[in-house]
Amino acid sequence: MKVRILGITVDIYSMAETVEKIRDAIEERRLLRVVTANPEMIYASEQDPALRQVINSADLVTPDGIGVVWAARRLGTKARERVTGIDLMQAIFPAAAAGKWRIYFLGGKPGVAELAGRKVSRDYPGINLWTRHGYFSIQEEPEILEEIRRFKPDVLFVGLGAPRQEFWLAEHPGLARVSIGVGGSFDALAGTVRRAPRQIQELHLEWLYRLLKEPWRWRRQTVLPRFMVKVLCQKLTSFKG
Template identity: 40%
Template sequence: MQNKITILGIPFDNMTRKEFLKALYQRMEDKQKTFLVTANPEIVMFAKDNKDYFDLLLQADFIAPDGIGIVRASKALNTPIKERVPGFELMIGLLELANLHQKRVYFIGAKEDIIGLAVENVKKEWPSIRIAGSHHGYFDHNDPAIIEQVKATKPDIVLVAFGFPRQEKWIQRYLNEASYGIAVGVGGSFDVLSGKVKRAPSIVQRFHVEWLYRLMKEPSRYKRMSVLPLFLKEIRKQRKKVKDL
């Protein structure tokens, strides 16, 4: 089975959630810098149309298939990915590892009240995590002082909730300065950790229709969801190219 599955030029790591966490923990223990991206069809399509972002994703150490659309695309291309690895679940796995091994975690992003609640809930749920620090996301993301502030706390894990592409761009700048640590963009996950937003019910997750649940809860997401038919169209084009080879 292939270790990397390329979908519209983006190389996804073909690992289960358990395998991702094992690899990430080993890199954490080895004090390696690790750029982790969780990519869904929306991110892949954005990268397709934005070369700088596309090139940035190619620098990631790991790209996880966050979204059932990625898994189905891999099957359509006859290069099946083992399983979908939701970014939220990967983040929870990292928090569990941090709790088990008393690692330092820094939280950055979201509104000030949201991140405050998120950190408090993390302390309650995983009391052995060492909270390196936190900072809201409303600042100049080009400000080097914030990077220095985060670096000074010596975090093993940095969770960045700016939304793409800003979080990945900031992570690249941060890791260029940091000496070690895992950094990953977690989008709106702090809203869930804070308790302000509820995850889709388990039955919705089981049938892989979280996108529909979120759309019903937030109709304003329609424009973002409209990228899915375009993604499928591009997958059909890639499949045809493969067949013609």
């Protein structure tokens, strides 16, 4: 099932269904580019045609955040849960370990992806994992691309920040069977940034927890109410039509 939110087509699948589609792509040797679209990204795409095209050209666009789930429900779909980058990664690891997938982490500050990789390898020893930090220059990029191609990952997780990672993956297709932009997920996996406690996540207040921990994010958080107003306007317009 799909829903159109402010010009972005979002796939409404559960976490389990999303992982199953990723598993199918790897087993069938198909390319799958995944975008985890949050309200900020969808809102920005209204004023950025290039970003809108990059998101809509992806093979799978997941609802990253309760704001997108809320929007999907307001627009008439039965969205069940959010599928965020970090949660999707953690849901993929058991399948990756069972299938002995090759996984590549690209992104984060020096040392962060490596630390995250060590923790994942410890918990899921069946995974063949390689890491590289995201602080590379244009001159270094060809070497990194060649390294990824030699490694031949089943899944390439790229944490270069949105929307840079989305543009980067679109510009370099075919590096892996499945490629996913995951923002700051390596920090969470490494433990350098703490996620909200599970109870707060279940109350859908993780955004508030992050704001209290990182007050400088307040400007970004103002996007959510503007996003909600635009969604309600879209619903009203479609109702009148």
